[in-house]
Amino acid sequence: xxxxxxxxxxxxxxxxxxxxxxxxxxxxxxxxxxxxxxxxxxxxxxxxxxxxxxxxxxxxxxxxxxxxxxxxxxxxxxxxxxxxxxxxxxxxxxxxxxxxxxxxxxxxxxxxxxxxxxxxxxxxxxxxxxxxxxxxxxxxxxxxxxxxxxxxxxxxxxxxxxxxxxxxxxxxxxxxxxxxxxxxxxxxxxxxxxxxxxxxxxxxxxxxxxxxxxxxxxxxxxxxxxxxxxxxxxxxxxxxxxxxxxxxxxxxxxxxxxxxxxxxxxxxxxxxxxxxxxxxxxxxxxxxxxxxxxxxxxxxxxxxxxxxxxxxxxxxxxxxxxxxxxxxxxxxxxxxxxxxxxxxxxxxxxxxxxxxxxxxxxxxxxxxxxxxxxxxxxxxxxxxxxxxxxxxxxxxxxxxxxxxxxxxxxxxxxxxxxxxxxxxxxxxxxxxxxxxxxxxxxxxx
Amino acid sequence: xxxxxxxxxxxxxxxxxxxxxxxxxxxxxxxxxxxxxxxxxxxxxxxxxxxxxxxxxxxxxxxxxxxxxxxxxxxxxxxxxxxxxxxxxxxxxxxxxxxxxxxxxxxxxxxxxxxxxxxxxxxxxxxxxxxxxxxxxxxxxxxxxxxxxxxxxxxxxxxxxxxxxxxxxxxxxxxxxxxxxxxxxxxxxxxxxxxxxxxxxxxxxxxxxxxxxxxxxxxxxxxxxxxxxxxxxxxxxxxxxxxxxxxxxxxxxxxxxxxxxxxxxxxxxxxxxxxxxxxxxxxxxxxxxxxxxxxxxxxxxxxxxxxxxxxxxxxxxxxxxxxxxxxxxxxxxxxxxxxxxxxxxxxxxxxxxxxxxxxxxxxxxxxxxxxxxxxxxxxxxxxxxxxxxxxxxxxxxxxxxxxxxxxxxxxxxxxxxxxxxxxxxxxxxxxxxxxxxxxxxxxxx
Numbered sequence: 053x054x055x056x057x058x059x060x061x062x063x064x065x066x067x068x069x070x071x072x073x074x075x076x077x078x079x080x081x082x083x084x085x086x087x088x089x090x091x092x093x094x095x096x097x098x099x100x101x102x103x104x105x106x107x108x109x110x111x112x113x114x115x116x117x118x119x120x121x122x123x124x125x126x127x128x129x130x131x132x133x134x135x136x137x138x139x140x141x142x143x144x145x146x147x148x149x150x151x152x153x154x155x156x157x158x159x160x161x162x163x164x165x166x167x168x169x170x171x172x173x174x175x176x177x178x179x180x181x182x183x184x185x186x187x188x189x190x191x192x193x194x195x196x197x198x199x200x201x202x203x204x205x206x207x208x209x210x211x212x213x214x215x216x217x218x219x220x221x222x223x224x225x226x227x228x229x230x231x232x233x234x235x236x237x238x239x240x241x242x243x244x245x246x247x248x249x250x251x252x253x254x255x256x257x258x259x260x261x262x263x264x265x266x267x268x269x270x271x272x273x274x275x276x277x278x279x280x281x282x283x284x285x286x287x288x289x290x291x292x293x294x295x296x297x298x299x300x301x302x303x304x305x306x307x308x309x310x311x312x313x314x315x316x317x318x319x320x321x322x323x324x325x326x327x328x329x330x331x332x333x334x335x336x337x338x339x340x341x342x343x344x345x346x347x348x349x350x351x352x353x354x355x356x357x358x359x360x361x362x363x364x365x366x367x368x369x370x371x372x373x374x375x376x377x378x379x380x381x382x383x384x385x386x387x388x389x390x391x392x393x394x395x396x397x398x399x400x401x402x403x404x405x406x407x408x409x410x411x412x413x414x415x416x417x418x419x420x421x422x423x424x425x426x427x428x429x430x431x432x433x434x435x436x437x438x439x440x441x442x443x444x445x446x447x448x449x450x451x452x453x454x455x456x457x458x459x460x461x462x463x464x465x466x467x468x469x470x471x472x473x474x475x476x477x478x479x480x481x482x483x484x485x486x487x488x489x490x491x492x493x494x495x496x497x
Numbered sequence: 498x499x500x501x502x503x504x505x506x507x508x509x510x511x512x513x514x515x516x517x518x519x520x521x522x523x524x525x526x527x528x529x530x531x532x533x534x535x536x537x538x539x540x541x542x543x544x545x546x547x548x549x550x551x552x553x554x555x556x557x558x559x560x561x562x563x564x565x566x567x568x569x570x571x572x573x574x575x576x577x578x579x580x581x582x583x584x585x586x587x588x589x590x591x592x593x594x595x596x597x598x599x600x601x602x603x604x605x606x607x608x609x610x611x612x613x614x615x616x617x618x619x620x621x622x623x624x625x626x627x628x629x630x631x632x633x634x635x636x637x638x639x640x641x642x643x644x645x646x647x648x649x650x651x652x653x654x655x656x657x658x659x660x661x662x663x664x665x666x667x668x669x670x671x672x673x674x675x676x677x678x679x680x681x682x683x684x685x686x687x688x689x690x691x692x693x694x695x696x697x698x699x700x701x702x703x704x705x706x707x708x709x710x711x712x713x714x715x716x717x718x719x720x721x722x723x724x725x726x727x728x729x730x731x732x733x734x735x736x737x738x739x740x741x742x743x744x745x746x747x748x749x750x751x752x753x754x755x756x757x758x759x760x761x762x763x764x765x766x767x768x769x770x771x772x773x774x775x776x777x778x779x780x781x782x783x784x785x786x787x788x789x790x791x792x793x794x795x796x797x798x799x800x801x802x803x804x805x806x807x808x809x810x811x812x813x814x815x816x817x818x819x820x821x822x823x824x825x826x827x828x829x830x831x832x833x834x835x836x837x838x839x840x841x842x843x844x845x846x847x848x849x850x851x852x853x854x855x856x857x858x859x860x861x862x863x864x865x866x867x868x869x870x871x872x873x874x875x876x877x878x879x880x881x882x883x884x885x886x887x888x889x890x891x892x893x894x895x896x897x898x899x900x901x902x903x904x905x906x907x908x909x910x911x912x913x914x915x916x917x918x919x920x921x922x923x924x925x926x927x928x929x930x931x932x933x934x935x936x937x938x939x940x941x942x
Contacts, residue, residue, distance in 0.1 A: 060552050062592035062814045065577050068546035070590055073603065076542035080532075087525075092871045094848045094878030097521035101513035101624045102547060102579075102608065103567075107505050122548075125568040125575055126612070132510050134547075145515055147507035153845065153895050155881060158518065163547065167571070179546045190881045194860070198879065205871070317861045318868040369507045400598065403539045415639070416762045423763040426537045426650070433539030434643065436600060436635045450598050 067170025067178030078387060078396050082210060083161060086183060086381055089206045090159040093198060095185050098158040100141035102165070103132050112140050112365075114336075120166045134165040138184045139365065146188060147370035154189030161383075175384060186378030188366055193307045195377050196341045196361055197314040203345060203357050203379055204320050212389050214348040215356065218328035221308050222338050222360070224291065227301015228277050228329075231294060232270050241266075246278065246332035278329045284312050287327045304340075311341065337362045341377065347389050356382050356389065401451035404431045404495055408444040410460040417459050421469060421484070428488055430495065448474060455491065512615025512623030523832060523841050527655060528606060531628065531826055534651045535604040538643065540630050543603040545586035547610070548577050557585050557810075559781075565611045579610040583629045584810065591633060592815035599634030606828075620829060631823030633811055638752045640822050641786045641806055642759045648790060648802050648824055649765050657834050659793040660801065663773035666753050667783050667805070669736065672746015673722050673774075676739060677715050686711075691723070691777035723774045729757050732772045749785075756786065782807045786822065792834050801827050801834065846896035849876045849940055853889040855905040862904050866914060866929070873933055875940065893919060900936065 064070065071079060087097075103124070110118045113136060123130035135141055138160045146152060161183045170178050185202060187195040200217060207215050225246070229239050245261045252260070258271055266274075280290050288309055295301035308327065316322060333342045340361030347353060359379030367374035390396045407422040409415055418434060425432040433453070435444045441458065448456045458470040469487055472479040473494075482490060509515065516524060532542075548569070555563045558581060568575040580586055583605045591597065606628045615623050630647060632640040645662060652660050670691070674684050690706045697705075703716055711719075725735050733754055740746035753772065761767060778787045785806030792798060804824030812819035835841045852867040854860055863879060870877040878898070880889045886903065893901045903915040914932055917924040918939075927935060 059816075060814055062553070062589045063550065064593075065546060065548045065550050068548050070546070070594070071542075071544040072590075072594060072597075073541035073543060076544060080542055091847050091876050092874065094846070094876060096518035096846055097516075097525055098518060099516040099521060101510060101515070102610070103510045103513050103624060105508065105510050108507070123570040125570045130570055144507045145517075148509070149515070149517060152517075153892070157878075165547070179548060187881075192881050194879070194881045197864075198881075201868070314861065314864055317864050369505055371504075401539070401541055402536050416759065419642075419759055419762050423646070429537065431536050431539060433602075434639070436632075436637050436639045436643075447598070 065178075067168070067172065067176075069172075069177065069179075072400075074398050074400050075387075077399055077402060078390070079383065082383060082387065082390075083183075085209045086206055086383075087159070087161075089202060089209055090185055093157075093185075093202045093205070095157045095159045095202075098142070098145065098160045099162060100135070100138070100145060100160070102134050102163070104135055104141065104144070106131060106133050108144055109133050109136060109140060112143075112368075113137075120168050122165050122167045135162075136166065137164050138162060138182050139186075139362075142184075142186060142188070143366045143369050146366055146374055147372075150370075150372075155195070156188040157185070158188070159183075159185040175388075181383050183381040183383050184378060185381070186376055188374055188376045190377070191363070191375045193310055193341070194314070196307075197311045197318075199359065199377055199379050200311065200315060200325075200343060201318050201320055203343070203359075203381075204315075204324060206381060207345060207356065207386075210386060210390070211395060212347060212356070212386060213393055215324065215345055216326055216348055217324055217343055217345040217357075218326050218331050219308065219311075219341065219343045220328055220331040221304035221341050223300045223304025223307070223340065224295070224329070225304075225332060227291075227295040227298035227304060228274070230298040230301060231277070232273055234266075234270065238264075238266075240336055242274075243332040244334050246330060247334040249330055280329055284308075284322070284325070284327045287329075307341065333358065333360060337365045339363045343379070350389055350392055353385055353388055353392070356385050358382070397452075399452055401433075401453060402431050403433045403451065403453045405433070405455040405457060405491070406444070406448045406451075406453045407432060407434050407457045407459070408441055409435050409438045410441070410458065411438050414438075414459055414461070414464070417464055418457075421457060421459060424484065424488070425491070428492070430491060445472075445474075455494075457487075510623075512613070512617065512621075514617075514622065514624075517845075519843050519845050520832075522844055522847060523835070524828065527828060527832065527835075528628075530654045531651055531828075532604070532606075534647060534654055535630055538602075538630075538647045538650070540602045540604045540647075543587070543590065543605045544607060545580070545583070545590060545605070547579050547608070549580055549586065549589070551576060551578050553589055554578050554581060554585060558582075565613050567610050567612045581611065582609050583607060583627050584631075587629075587631060587633070588811045588814050591811055591819055592817075595815075595817075600640070601633040602630070603633070604628075604630040620833075626828050628826040628828050629823060630826070631821055633819055633821045635822070636808070636820045638755055638786070639759070641752075642756045642763075644804065644822055644824050645756065645760060645770075645786075645788060646763050646765055648788070648804075648826075649760075649769060651826060652790060652801065652831075655831060655835070656840060657792060657801070657831060658838055660769065660790055661771055661793055662769055662788055662790040662802075663771050663776050664753065664756075664786065664788045665773055665776040666749035666786050668745045668749025668752070668785065669740070669774070670749075670777060672736075672740040672743035672749060673719070675743040675746060676722070677718055679711075679715065683709070683711075685781055687719075688777040689779050691775060692779040694775055725774055729753075729767070729770065729772045732774075752785065778803065778805060782810045784808045788824070795834055795837055798830055798833055798837075801830050803827070842897075844897055846878075846898060847876050848878045848896065848898045850878070850900040850902060850936065851889070851893045851896075851898045852877060852879050852902045852904070853886055854880050854883045855886070855903060856883050859883075859904055859906070859909070862909055863902075866902060866904060869929065869933070870936070873937070875936060890917075890919075900939075902932075 122134040124132045164182050241264045245257045338360045342360035344355040344358045357379050361377040363375040366376045407418050409418050422432050422434040454475050456472045468481045468483050567579040569577045609627050686709045690702045783805045787805035789800040789803045806822040808820040811821045852863050854863050867877050867879040899920050901917045913926045913928050
């Protein structure tokens with residue numbers, strides 16, 4: 053078969069993308085910091101396969117969600133699909149491996165898939181990463197507190213600038229629903245409506261809720277309640293006065309108070325936290341605390357993290373009761389924030405030193421130096437062809453490699469190398485011993 | 498819908514597996530070291546999606562290979578599938594992003610999928626990781642040399658004990674074919690036959706080659722040639738004498754000699770390298786050097802790495818000529834070696850310190866200590882319930898957490914904590930300042 057026959061349009065499957073080195077370098081740095089935070093809080097890594105049996109995947113995301121599961125063409129039918137999120141696989145793992153010691157604090161950083169109409173410009177892909185941390189097996193709000201402290205730790209470590217963690221409680225929303233005289237069955241509509249405030253505005257939400265049977269006076273009351281503002285102590289006080297008759301509501305307030313006290317004890321600055329009664333999170337499965345966070349300077353980028361307590365989902369595969377609380381860290385959005393803040397150098401290379409090849413006769417000398425630099429842990433590239441030095445320097449320039457070493461017969465005769473610092477355009481001759489200590493000094497982080 | 502209705506058999510899709518924390522901790526340590534080696538050699542990370550258009554994937558692996566591609570049920574037909582390896586996606590990327598600066602030295606650590614009959618006991622899965630490093634755009638054997646130096650570096654860093662990198666050259670095999678008077682068309686059969694020596698033995702290979710038209714005298718000659726043994730200088734000398742009439746063969750010998758000389762210059766110990774004429778590698782696409790490596794103490798585990806030069810594959814999507822050389826690092830097999838050598842602690846936790854909760858009144862004190870330990874970078878867990886200390890200690894024991902901190906009213910009154918070292922069963926009271934420096938001392942790596 054001739055080469056011409058094989059020519060194929062080289063393109064990505066729609067809604068997927070490559071992470072080229074400039075993006076991967078940034079992502080790896082981020083993931084390393086996030087992983088470090090997870091482990092400092094005692095979380096352990098887990099990975100589950102991309103492929104799952106369809107009966108494991110379906111029935112958890114609602115009819116609309118099930119349609120978004122990619123199914124395999126397998127033995128003439130569909131028995132397997134690609135995972136939709138990291139939560140259902142966690143539920144499967146907890147039931148299947150029932151010797152897992154509780155509390156199980158796991159983190160998981162893997163891609164998930166959605167058979168969706170992709171909107172690449174808006175950042176909606178068919179294949180994207182999720183980065184989750186969850187604590188399974190703990191009812192106590194101490195676990196919720198730790199998840200919020202973890203989020204604060206991660207966003208601080210990533211140096212994304214000022215951020216705000218907004219916190220609410222499904223039980224407070226229940227209390228509000230009760231105080232409005234609405235039946236329990238209307239709670240999901242209420243939450244979904246509130247969740248859309250950011251997107252469609254107060255009039256849009258009123259219209260939607262109106263269609264679902266919410267009367268005007270009820271909605272006026274609702275939006276008045278949600279507009280409670282102030283420090284968390286003030287909000288708690290006002291809420292307590294309003295929700296006096298709702299046992300559930302008061303319980304939610306108590307839990308949040310407890311959490312805020314504990315976070316203060318843990319030295320989390322209170323200005324990074326806010327009670328936000330408008331926060332509802334659309335998903336049905338939350339049962340307690342809910343929280344999201346966003347950049348203060350770049351709020352339009354949207355939620356950088358999101359999570360809460362969901363006490364009934366993880367145990368649903370088996371017979372055990374497995375309360376759980378956790379968060380997702382939005383890798384892609386955080387990368388956007390860092391890029392827009394100019395905090396991330398756009399680099400195609402991680403190399404610190406390029407060792408050039410002066411001519412054919414000097415190849416072995418250059419290899420020796422490269423080996424020695426690598427032995428000392430320097431990220432070192434050897435140029436692979438004895439072409440003109442100008443071309444070799446131009447490669448270092450394109451790749452933003454800060455140091456270039458030249459090793460000609462003159463240098464070798466003196467037992468030295470020429471080191472050029474491209475960041476300042478200076479060059480000097482050094483002997484090999486001094487070279488290492490000079491570079492250690494200049495390249496230490 | 499009642500909970501009973503949702504009960505589902507929690508199980509993995511056949512041929513896939515979960516990586517539970519004990520395995521993930523080991524894998525992450527390995528990957529971190531491998532990534533470090535890649536970057537010290539100037540390689541940069543790349544990731545490509547799981548999903549690719551079928552025309553991109555098919556036609557590269559032969560008919561048998563194409564059958565092993567998982568296809569999606571998508572809009573009533575199959576337009577997309579799951580990637581089969583990391584090489585074809587690299588070829589697509591090189592054509593699609595034609596502004597990539599050459600040489601392109603990329604590493605890629607991602608899962609691939611095969612719609613195969615899985616043999617889980619033999620370690621054959623439908624979903625498994627590949628870990629590849631390749632240099633694209635360099636014809637010079639300097640690149641081959643660097644890949645072999647990289648393999649040596651990685652296996653040394655991973656501390657897998659003694660290992661052997663076996664090296665051969667497709668051009669030497671061509672020379673052998675020529676010297677046996679066989680036509681070029683028989684070369685692939687020859688390579689595939691040699692490649693099976695390990696699996697089916699010399700008689701099995703003779704039978705297969707016989708069926709393909711190889712005569713007995715030819716095969717006797719072949720096996721005599723392949724049995725050349727000795728140091729690489731001896732083997733080179735004998736080969737040169739035998740392949741005098743084959744220009745291709747002599748070129749292969751020269752290239753390998755050059756590579757061995759350079760590796761010696763780079764301080765790679767010669768006893769870790771071996772010319773192995775029996776090494777052929779079954780894949781059709783190799784055009785130059787080929788190499789595999791294995792543990793000397795545990796040879797039955799098989800190849801730990803494998804690779805070579807393939808100058809025609811990467812450019813085949815477009816019109817550019819893109820020579821390439823690279824290697825796969827076999828993560829799973831290396832993990833098996835490390836486990837069998839007892840070099841890997843089987844741990845379910847990375848936590849260094851468990852902070853217990855003495856009773857309800859002491860929760861905030863314990864949180865303070867946990868926060869302070871985390872601020873100093875210690876991997877710290879806080880117990881989430883003020884249950885009996887015995888139960889909290891038993892958790893630390895199960896999770897193999899080395900240090901436990903107890904903080905009761907007595908300790909608090911004195912401004913101290915009790916630190917118990919579970920590895921030696923000793924406990925002492927320390928004040929917070931001393932605690933940090935003591936732990937830094939004990940837990941420094």
